Amino acid sequence: MGRVSDAKMRLMDAVLELLWTGSYGSTTIDQICEKAEVKKGSFYYFFESKSELAAEALAASWQDRQAELDRMFSPMVPPLERLRKYCDFSYKIQQEIKQKYGRVLGCPQFALGAEVCTQEDRLQKKIQEILDYKRRYIESAIRDAHAAGLVHAPDAAAKARMILAYYEGVLTQARIQNDVEVLRDTVGGMFAMLGVKEETAAAV
Template sequence: MGRVSDARERLLKATLELIWRESYGAVTVDAICERAGVKKGSFYYFFDSKSQLTAEALKHHWDSLRPLYDPIFSPSVPPLERFRRYFDFLYQRHADLKTKAGRVLGCPFFSVGCEVTKQDPLVGEAVRGIIKSKTKYFESALRDAQAEGLIHVADIPAQAQALFAYVDGVLGQARIQNDLELIRTLPEGVRRFLALEPAAV
């Protein structure tokens, strides 16, 4: 076993990698421990269950992404440019992940949430919290775009949720079809979604 001080971190990383590539149901505690290079006793020292570990792994992953999202969605960036930068980021990130994993992985929060939210309240709560946080970035960009007269939306929060659902749906299709190029359709899809002029996003 490696250093105890980093065992928790390795368990979190191994859990995310395995569940993202496979599924929550297909991954066992034994497989997680083997991937992390820790003994089962260390697993139960840090976590009560696979459910708790998964919830923590998802939140840990989201915490690692936020420093990447913040500059993309910075108020100093023009509102619609934020979406362009975000879609560029998504494509490059998933291209890199495909190189490592051998296929398109899609969004881990979406995949795990669809699989176990109803059966696992702990994981479901974690996923819903992450989705709420991610949607706030969209909401802020839409609100600023509205203030600049670039879009006309009656209900900003509802539109942000719908837009987020569209983006996650495309990522889900990219995983199902194993087609990275579907992610390239996001700018045009969102342009139509928001009734924008060509090349606005």
């Protein structure tokens, strides 16, 4: 009962866009409100701080993303093909982003995580959680690839951490250089790290 509103959602959309196209420290509550067309009084009705809004918005956007990852990393998909799909997907997303904003923006969690990790503990926890979810998708693909004899990776967890670091590193490099082409052969680096033979790689 009572009045209904989508202001909360508009605030979450606004903050995500501002964080991604700019940075956490440079986006103000006033800016967020202006972009969301919400008065500051309403902002404080829904959230108690910028960091709380950011954490909630990140969590919500991860929910959406997760559904897509579930499809890409389905056990029905051959394990190495999962990684390829993931890289193709990132490449496509970044191309669209560049079309839309005139800039490659990379991975919002990773960029934000590196920025706020020494300052915003609550937000930081949420980001670590999301990055850990990502790692698990990769880890299960590696484990399946190992079981199928496609790669030799007895320690799938360590390999997954390595590959995630590489993946995020490449995306961040693309952001810094504002160049999607950096992402062209991301999967090549992953396969090299896993010691996938060239013939196998080509077949995937």
